[in-house]
Amino acid sequence: MATFEVKDMTCGHCKSTITKAVLALDPAAEVRIDLLSHRVQIESGSVDVAAFGQAIAEAGYTPVATNANPTIPVLTRGAGGCCCH
Numbered sequence: 001m002a003t004f005e006v007k008d009m010t011c012g013h014c015k016s017t018i019t020k021a022v023l024a025l026d027p028a029a030e031v032r033i034d035l036l037s038h039r040v041q042i043e044s045g046s047v048d049v050a051a052f053g054q055a056i057a058e059a060g061y062t063p064v065a066t067n068a069n070p071t072i073p074v075l076t077r078g079a080g081g082c083c084c085h
Contacts, residue, residue, distance in 0.1 A: 002042040002049040004056060004063035009038055014061070021059040025051055039066075 009018060015033045022031050022042055030043040040063065042052050049065055056063040 002044070002052050003066050004040045004042075004053060005038055005066050006040055006056065006061050006063050007038050008061050009033070009035065009040070011035070017059050018056055018061060021055040022052055025055050 006014075006018065009015065012035075015035060018033065018040055019031050022029055022040075026044045026047045028044070029047070032041040032043075033039070040056065044052070053063045053065055
């Protein structure tokens with residue numbers, strides 16, 4: 001499991017953008033995002049942590065890999081938000 005702290009992720013639009021970037025690498029990945037704690041958790045059996053970090057960075061964010069694996073609720077599809085990024 002890969003866990004990132006993404007301090008510049010602030011809204012539903014950010015959540016959607018990061019999810020799309022992750023799923024572009026691994027469509028079968030399970031993505032959990034908690035906006036309040038700025039955590040992104042990715043469960044994948046085929047892509048390494050560095051590749052996910054690079055994808056999030058290329059989407060315009062600054063991910064920091066962390067060893068902390070707090071429980072994050074499963075991402076709900078269709079969440080929207082402002083375009084603050």
